[in-house]
Amino acid sequence: xxxxxxxxxxxxxxxxxxxxxxxxxxxxxxxxxxxxxxxxxxxxxxxxxxxxxxxxxxxxxxxxxxxxxxxxxxxxxxxxxxxxxxxxxxxxxxxxxxxxxxxxxxxxxxxxxxxxxxxxxxxxxxxxxxxxxxxxxxxxxxxxxxxxxxxxxxxxxxxxxxxxxxx
Amino acid sequence: xxxxxxxxxxxxxxxxxxxxxxxxxxxxxxxxxxxxxxxxxxxxxxxxxxxxxxxxxxxxxxxxxxxxxxxxxxxxxxxxxxxxxxxxxxxxxxxxxxxxxxxxxxxxxxxxxxxxxxxxxxxxxxxxxxxxxxxxxxxxxxxxxxxxxxxxxxxxxxxxxxxxxxxxxxxxxxxxxxxxxxx
Numbered sequence: 452x453x454x455x456x457x458x459x460x461x462x463x464x465x466x467x468x469x470x471x472x473x474x475x476x477x478x479x480x481x482x483x484x485x486x487x488x489x490x491x492x493x494x495x496x497x498x499x500x501x502x503x504x505x506x507x508x509x510x511x512x513x514x515x516x517x518x519x520x521x522x523x524x525x526x527x528x529x530x531x532x533x534x535x536x537x538x539x540x541x542x543x544x545x546x547x548x549x550x551x552x553x554x555x556x557x558x559x560x561x562x563x564x565x566x567x568x569x570x571x572x573x574x575x576x577x578x579x580x581x582x583x584x585x586x587x588x589x590x591x592x593x594x595x596x597x598x599x600x601x602x603x604x605x606x607x608x609x610x611x612x613x614x615x616x617x618x
Numbered sequence: 619x620x621x622x623x624x625x626x627x628x629x630x631x632x633x634x635x636x637x638x639x640x641x642x643x644x645x646x647x648x649x650x651x652x653x654x655x656x657x658x659x660x661x662x663x664x665x666x667x668x669x670x671x672x673x674x675x676x677x678x679x680x681x682x683x684x685x686x687x688x689x690x691x692x693x694x695x696x697x698x699x700x701x702x703x704x705x706x707x708x709x710x711x712x713x714x715x716x717x718x719x720x721x722x723x724x725x726x727x728x729x730x731x732x733x734x735x736x737x738x739x740x741x742x743x744x745x746x747x748x749x750x751x752x753x754x755x756x757x758x759x760x761x762x763x764x765x766x767x768x769x770x771x772x773x774x775x776x777x778x779x780x781x782x783x784x785x786x787x788x789x790x791x792x793x794x795x796x797x798x799x800x801x
Contacts, residue, residue: 507769508768510686510688510689510769511686511767511768511769513688514686514687514688514689514759515763518760518763544688544689545688545689546688547688597768597781598768598769599766599768600626600763600766600767600768601763601766601768602626602629602763602764602765602766603766605763605764
Protein backbone atom coordinates (compact mmCIF):
# COMPACT_ATOMS: atom_id res chain seq x y z
CA UNK A 452 0.00 0.00 0.00
CA UNK A 453 1.70 3.19 -1.13
CA UNK A 454 1.10 6.14 1.12
CA UNK A 455 -0.67 8.21 -1.50
CA UNK A 456 -3.94 9.11 0.18
CA UNK A 457 -3.30 10.19 3.74
CA UNK A 458 -6.22 11.66 5.66
CA UNK A 459 -6.29 15.36 4.92
CA UNK A 460 -7.12 16.79 8.31
CA UNK A 461 -4.96 14.68 10.64
CA UNK A 462 -6.06 12.96 13.84
CA UNK A 463 -7.95 14.74 16.60
CA UNK A 464 -5.28 16.02 18.97
CA UNK A 465 -4.76 15.49 22.69
CA UNK A 466 -7.12 17.58 24.79
CA UNK A 467 -10.11 17.08 22.46
CA UNK A 468 -13.29 15.47 23.75
CA UNK A 469 -13.48 12.09 21.98
CA UNK A 470 -16.57 11.99 19.71
CA UNK A 471 -19.01 9.37 20.96
CA UNK A 472 -20.14 6.62 18.61
CA UNK A 473 -22.13 3.41 18.56
CA UNK A 474 -20.89 0.60 16.32
CA UNK A 475 -21.47 -3.10 15.91
CA UNK A 476 -18.98 -5.28 17.80
CA UNK A 477 -20.84 -8.39 16.60
CA UNK A 478 -23.72 -8.93 14.18
CA UNK A 479 -26.18 -8.76 17.10
CA UNK A 480 -24.33 -6.45 19.46
CA UNK A 481 -23.29 -2.80 19.61
CA UNK A 482 -20.75 -0.90 21.66
CA UNK A 483 -20.75 2.82 22.49
CA UNK A 484 -17.70 4.76 23.56
CA UNK A 485 -19.63 6.23 26.50
CA UNK A 486 -20.10 2.70 27.92
CA UNK A 487 -16.45 2.84 28.92
CA UNK A 488 -16.53 6.06 30.96
CA UNK A 489 -14.36 5.68 34.03
CA UNK A 490 -11.81 3.57 32.16
CA UNK A 491 -9.07 4.58 29.78
CA UNK A 492 -9.88 3.42 26.26
CA UNK A 493 -7.40 2.53 23.53
CA UNK A 494 -8.98 3.11 20.14
CA UNK A 495 -6.90 1.39 17.48
CA UNK A 496 -7.96 2.20 13.91
CA UNK A 497 -6.43 -0.13 11.33
CA UNK A 498 -6.90 -0.42 7.57
CA UNK A 499 -8.36 -3.91 7.22
CA UNK A 500 -8.83 -7.38 8.67
CA UNK A 501 -6.75 -10.25 7.31
CA UNK A 502 -3.39 -8.61 7.22
CA UNK A 503 -1.05 -11.29 5.94
CA UNK A 504 1.77 -10.60 8.37
CA UNK A 505 2.55 -12.87 11.25
CA UNK A 506 2.15 -10.96 14.48
CA UNK A 507 0.26 -8.11 12.87
CA UNK A 508 -0.96 -5.13 14.84
CA UNK A 509 -4.15 -6.69 16.23
CA UNK A 510 -2.35 -9.95 17.04
CA UNK A 511 0.29 -7.96 18.90
CA UNK A 512 -2.30 -6.06 20.94
CA UNK A 513 -4.00 -9.35 21.70
CA UNK A 514 -0.74 -10.61 23.21
CA UNK A 515 -0.15 -7.36 25.09
CA UNK A 516 -3.65 -6.94 26.48
CA UNK A 517 -2.66 -8.03 29.99
CA UNK A 518 -0.30 -5.02 30.05
CA UNK A 519 -3.20 -2.77 29.00
CA UNK A 520 -5.47 -4.36 31.58
CA UNK A 521 -2.91 -3.47 34.23
CA UNK A 522 -4.00 0.14 33.66
CA UNK A 523 -7.70 -0.79 33.69
CA UNK A 524 -7.75 0.17 30.02
CA UNK A 525 -10.18 -1.19 27.43
CA UNK A 526 -8.93 -1.93 23.96
CA UNK A 527 -11.15 -1.46 20.90
CA UNK A 528 -10.02 -2.30 17.37
CA UNK A 529 -11.86 -0.49 14.60
CA UNK A 530 -11.87 -0.81 10.81
CA UNK A 531 -14.31 -0.46 7.93
CA UNK A 532 -14.82 -4.23 7.74
CA UNK A 533 -18.29 -5.57 8.53
CA UNK A 534 -19.28 -7.40 11.71
CA UNK A 535 -19.28 -10.84 10.07
CA UNK A 536 -15.84 -10.29 8.66
CA UNK A 537 -14.61 -9.14 12.08
CA UNK A 538 -16.09 -12.24 13.68
CA UNK A 539 -14.28 -14.59 11.29
CA UNK A 540 -11.05 -12.64 11.70
CA UNK A 541 -11.28 -12.58 15.51
CA UNK A 542 -12.08 -16.31 15.62
CA UNK A 543 -9.22 -17.23 13.36
CA UNK A 544 -6.67 -15.05 15.17
CA UNK A 545 -8.13 -15.82 18.63
CA UNK A 546 -8.54 -12.12 19.41
CA UNK A 547 -9.98 -11.45 22.84
CA UNK A 548 -11.10 -7.84 22.47
CA UNK A 549 -13.88 -6.17 20.46
CA UNK A 550 -13.41 -5.27 16.81
CA UNK A 551 -15.83 -2.53 15.81
CA UNK A 552 -17.35 -2.28 12.35
CA UNK A 553 -17.10 1.29 11.00
CA UNK A 554 -19.12 -0.05 8.12
CA UNK A 555 -22.33 1.94 7.63
CA UNK A 556 -22.04 4.73 6.81
CA UNK A 557 -18.63 3.55 5.79
CA UNK A 558 -15.76 5.09 7.74
CA UNK A 559 -18.01 7.64 9.49
CA UNK A 560 -16.23 7.28 12.83
CA UNK A 561 -12.78 7.36 11.22
CA UNK A 562 -13.81 10.61 9.50
CA UNK A 563 -14.87 12.17 12.81
CA UNK A 564 -11.51 11.27 14.30
CA UNK A 565 -9.71 12.71 11.26
CA UNK A 566 -8.16 9.45 10.12
CA UNK A 567 -10.15 8.34 7.05
CA UNK A 568 -8.26 7.93 3.77
CA UNK A 569 -10.70 9.09 1.09
CA UNK A 570 -8.98 7.67 -1.95
CA UNK A 571 -8.36 4.30 -0.32
CA UNK A 572 -11.68 3.79 1.42
CA UNK A 573 -10.17 2.71 4.72
CA UNK A 574 -8.70 4.37 7.79
CA UNK A 575 -5.19 5.26 8.75
CA UNK A 576 -3.30 3.08 11.19
CA UNK A 577 -4.15 5.47 14.02
CA UNK A 578 -4.08 5.21 17.79
CA UNK A 579 -6.02 7.20 20.37
CA UNK A 580 -5.72 6.91 24.12
CA UNK A 581 -8.85 8.35 25.77
CA UNK A 582 -9.04 8.94 29.52
CA UNK A 583 -11.86 7.97 31.87
CA UNK A 584 -13.56 11.33 31.26
CA UNK A 585 -13.67 10.76 27.52
CA UNK A 586 -10.87 13.18 26.64
CA UNK A 587 -8.27 12.22 24.04
CA UNK A 588 -4.90 12.19 25.79
CA UNK A 589 -2.69 10.94 22.98
CA UNK A 590 -3.08 10.35 19.28
CA UNK A 591 -0.70 8.96 16.73
CA UNK A 592 -0.81 8.06 13.05
CA UNK A 593 1.68 5.47 11.90
CA UNK A 594 2.89 5.19 8.32
CA UNK A 595 0.25 2.95 6.75
CA UNK A 596 2.62 0.03 6.28
CA UNK A 597 4.32 0.27 9.69
CA UNK A 598 2.80 -1.49 12.67
CA UNK A 599 3.16 1.13 15.42
CA UNK A 600 3.68 -1.39 18.21
CA UNK A 601 2.38 -0.77 21.73
CA UNK A 602 5.09 1.34 23.35
CA UNK A 603 3.38 4.69 22.65
CA UNK A 604 0.09 3.39 24.07
CA UNK A 605 1.80 2.22 27.25
CA UNK A 606 3.54 5.57 27.71
CA UNK A 607 0.23 7.39 27.27
CA UNK A 608 -1.54 5.07 29.73
CA UNK A 609 1.32 5.65 32.14
CA UNK A 610 0.83 9.41 31.91
CA UNK A 611 -2.94 9.11 32.44
CA UNK A 612 -2.47 6.77 35.41
CA UNK A 613 0.21 9.01 36.93
CA UNK A 614 -2.24 11.89 37.15
CA UNK A 615 -5.04 9.92 38.66
CA UNK A 616 -3.01 8.55 41.53
CA UNK A 617 -0.97 11.33 43.10
CA UNK A 618 1.71 9.90 45.38
CA UNK B 619 -1.17 16.25 16.85
CA UNK B 620 1.03 14.27 19.19
CA UNK B 621 3.83 12.38 17.54
CA UNK B 622 6.40 9.88 18.53
CA UNK B 623 9.53 11.90 19.27
CA UNK B 624 12.04 9.50 17.84
CA UNK B 625 12.28 6.04 16.34
CA UNK B 626 11.43 3.23 18.75
CA UNK B 627 14.44 2.38 20.87
CA UNK B 628 15.47 -0.38 23.25
CA UNK B 629 14.30 0.35 26.78
CA UNK B 630 16.36 -2.47 28.28
CA UNK B 631 20.01 -2.06 27.32
CA UNK B 632 22.02 -5.13 26.39
CA UNK B 633 23.61 -6.44 29.55
CA UNK B 634 24.65 -9.37 31.67
CA UNK B 635 21.23 -11.00 31.59
CA UNK B 636 21.34 -11.35 27.81
CA UNK B 637 22.35 -14.19 25.53
CA UNK B 638 25.12 -12.65 23.49
CA UNK B 639 27.26 -13.80 20.62
CA UNK B 640 30.16 -11.61 19.58
CA UNK B 641 32.51 -9.30 21.43
CA UNK B 642 31.32 -6.67 23.89
CA UNK B 643 33.25 -4.01 21.96
CA UNK B 644 31.80 -4.94 18.57
CA UNK B 645 31.09 -1.97 16.31
CA UNK B 646 27.47 -2.97 15.85
CA UNK B 647 24.93 -4.71 18.07
CA UNK B 648 21.96 -6.50 16.57
CA UNK B 649 19.15 -7.44 18.96
CA UNK B 650 16.41 -9.76 17.76
CA UNK B 651 13.08 -10.22 19.49
CA UNK B 652 11.89 -13.55 18.19
CA UNK B 653 9.51 -16.47 18.55
CA UNK B 654 10.70 -20.04 17.91
CA UNK B 655 7.41 -21.01 16.28
CA UNK B 656 7.12 -17.93 14.05
CA UNK B 657 7.79 -18.88 10.41
CA UNK B 658 9.27 -15.44 9.66
CA UNK B 659 11.75 -15.86 12.52
CA UNK B 660 12.54 -19.29 11.15
CA UNK B 661 13.35 -17.71 7.81
CA UNK B 662 15.40 -14.95 9.43
CA UNK B 663 17.48 -17.48 11.40
CA UNK B 664 19.83 -18.61 8.60
CA UNK B 665 20.08 -15.03 7.33
CA UNK B 666 21.33 -13.84 10.72
CA UNK B 667 23.72 -16.79 10.90
CA UNK B 668 25.24 -15.96 7.53
CA UNK B 669 25.57 -12.32 8.51
CA UNK B 670 27.31 -13.30 11.76
CA UNK B 671 29.87 -15.24 9.73
CA UNK B 672 30.32 -12.42 7.30
CA UNK B 673 30.79 -9.65 9.87
CA UNK B 674 32.75 -11.72 12.39
CA UNK B 675 33.93 -9.72 15.40
CA UNK B 676 32.37 -6.52 14.06
CA UNK B 677 28.97 -7.86 15.15
CA UNK B 678 27.44 -8.62 18.53
CA UNK B 679 24.15 -10.53 18.28
CA UNK B 680 21.58 -10.76 21.06
CA UNK B 681 18.41 -12.85 21.09
CA UNK B 682 15.44 -12.06 23.31
CA UNK B 683 12.17 -13.94 23.58
CA UNK B 684 8.94 -12.57 22.20
CA UNK B 685 6.58 -15.55 22.09
CA UNK B 686 3.21 -14.79 20.47
CA UNK B 687 1.31 -17.20 22.63
CA UNK B 688 -2.09 -16.80 21.04
CA UNK B 689 -0.82 -17.33 17.50
CA UNK B 690 1.76 -19.99 18.30
CA UNK B 691 0.79 -22.59 20.89
CA UNK B 692 4.33 -23.96 21.33
CA UNK B 693 6.17 -20.64 21.39
CA UNK B 694 6.15 -20.01 25.12
CA UNK B 695 7.30 -23.51 26.04
CA UNK B 696 10.04 -23.38 23.40
CA UNK B 697 11.26 -20.04 24.76
CA UNK B 698 11.36 -21.47 28.27
CA UNK B 699 13.22 -24.52 26.93
CA UNK B 700 15.92 -22.26 25.48
CA UNK B 701 16.23 -20.53 28.85
CA UNK B 702 16.38 -23.89 30.65
CA UNK B 703 19.21 -24.87 28.31
CA UNK B 704 20.87 -21.52 29.03
CA UNK B 705 20.87 -22.39 32.72
CA UNK B 706 23.05 -25.33 31.74
CA UNK B 707 25.27 -23.28 29.46
CA UNK B 708 23.70 -24.36 26.15
CA UNK B 709 21.47 -21.50 25.13
CA UNK B 710 22.74 -21.08 21.58
CA UNK B 711 22.83 -24.80 20.92
CA UNK B 712 19.15 -25.03 21.92
CA UNK B 713 18.27 -21.81 20.10
CA UNK B 714 19.71 -23.24 16.88
CA UNK B 715 18.04 -26.59 17.37
CA UNK B 716 14.62 -24.99 17.96
CA UNK B 717 14.81 -22.93 14.78
CA UNK B 718 16.11 -25.87 12.78
CA UNK B 719 13.32 -28.08 14.10
CA UNK B 720 10.61 -25.44 14.19
CA UNK B 721 8.05 -27.97 13.00
CA UNK B 722 8.65 -30.21 16.05
CA UNK B 723 8.27 -28.20 19.24
CA UNK B 724 5.99 -30.44 21.30
CA UNK B 725 7.09 -31.20 24.84
CA UNK B 726 8.57 -34.61 24.08
CA UNK B 727 10.74 -33.15 21.33
CA UNK B 728 12.05 -30.46 23.68
CA UNK B 729 13.10 -33.20 26.10
CA UNK B 730 14.71 -35.10 23.22
CA UNK B 731 16.70 -32.03 22.20
CA UNK B 732 17.86 -31.54 25.77
CA UNK B 733 19.16 -35.11 25.70
CA UNK B 734 20.84 -34.60 22.32
CA UNK B 735 22.64 -31.55 23.66
CA UNK B 736 23.91 -33.47 26.66
CA UNK B 737 21.89 -31.54 29.23
CA UNK B 738 20.84 -32.89 32.59
CA UNK B 739 17.46 -34.01 31.29
CA UNK B 740 15.85 -34.55 34.69
CA UNK B 741 16.67 -31.00 35.71
CA UNK B 742 15.57 -29.66 32.33
CA UNK B 743 12.25 -31.49 32.55
CA UNK B 744 11.58 -30.29 36.11
CA UNK B 745 12.41 -26.69 35.31
CA UNK B 746 10.32 -26.74 32.17
CA UNK B 747 7.26 -28.21 33.86
CA UNK B 748 7.47 -25.84 36.83
CA UNK B 749 7.76 -22.80 34.54
CA UNK B 750 11.04 -21.85 36.20
CA UNK B 751 11.97 -19.53 33.34
CA UNK B 752 8.51 -18.11 32.62
CA UNK B 753 9.32 -14.89 34.53
CA UNK B 754 12.48 -14.45 32.50
CA UNK B 755 10.57 -14.92 29.25
CA UNK B 756 7.92 -12.40 30.42
CA UNK B 757 10.67 -9.93 31.24
CA UNK B 758 12.01 -10.26 27.70
CA UNK B 759 8.50 -9.88 26.30
CA UNK B 760 7.74 -6.75 28.37
CA UNK B 761 11.03 -5.16 27.41
CA UNK B 762 10.09 -5.80 23.80
CA UNK B 763 6.67 -4.22 24.14
CA UNK B 764 8.02 -1.07 25.77
CA UNK B 765 10.75 -0.88 23.13
CA UNK B 766 8.24 -0.88 20.28
CA UNK B 767 8.49 -4.48 19.11
CA UNK B 768 5.68 -4.72 16.57
CA UNK B 769 5.75 -8.31 15.44
CA UNK B 770 8.27 -11.08 15.08
CA UNK B 771 11.04 -10.89 14.28
CA UNK B 772 11.78 -7.29 15.30
CA UNK B 773 15.40 -6.19 15.07
CA UNK B 774 17.20 -3.32 16.78
CA UNK B 775 20.50 -2.05 15.41
CA UNK B 776 22.60 -0.26 18.01
CA UNK B 777 19.45 0.17 20.07
CA UNK B 778 17.16 1.62 17.38
CA UNK B 779 14.30 -0.36 15.84
CA UNK B 780 15.07 -1.43 12.31
CA UNK B 781 11.92 -1.13 10.17
CA UNK B 782 13.33 -2.03 6.77
CA UNK B 783 13.63 -5.44 5.16
CA UNK B 784 15.63 -8.09 7.02
CA UNK B 785 16.46 -10.00 3.89
CA UNK B 786 20.18 -10.75 3.66
CA UNK B 787 21.39 -7.85 1.55
CA UNK B 788 19.48 -4.94 3.11
CA UNK B 789 20.11 -6.19 6.66
CA UNK B 790 23.82 -6.69 6.01
CA UNK B 791 24.06 -3.23 4.42
CA UNK B 792 22.28 -1.62 7.39
CA UNK B 793 24.63 -3.35 9.83
CA UNK B 794 27.71 -2.34 7.84
CA UNK B 795 26.50 1.26 7.72
CA UNK B 796 25.92 1.24 11.47
CA UNK B 797 29.39 -0.23 12.03
CA UNK B 798 30.98 2.49 9.92
CA UNK B 799 28.99 5.21 11.69
CA UNK B 800 30.34 3.95 14.99
CA UNK B 801 34.01 3.69 14.11
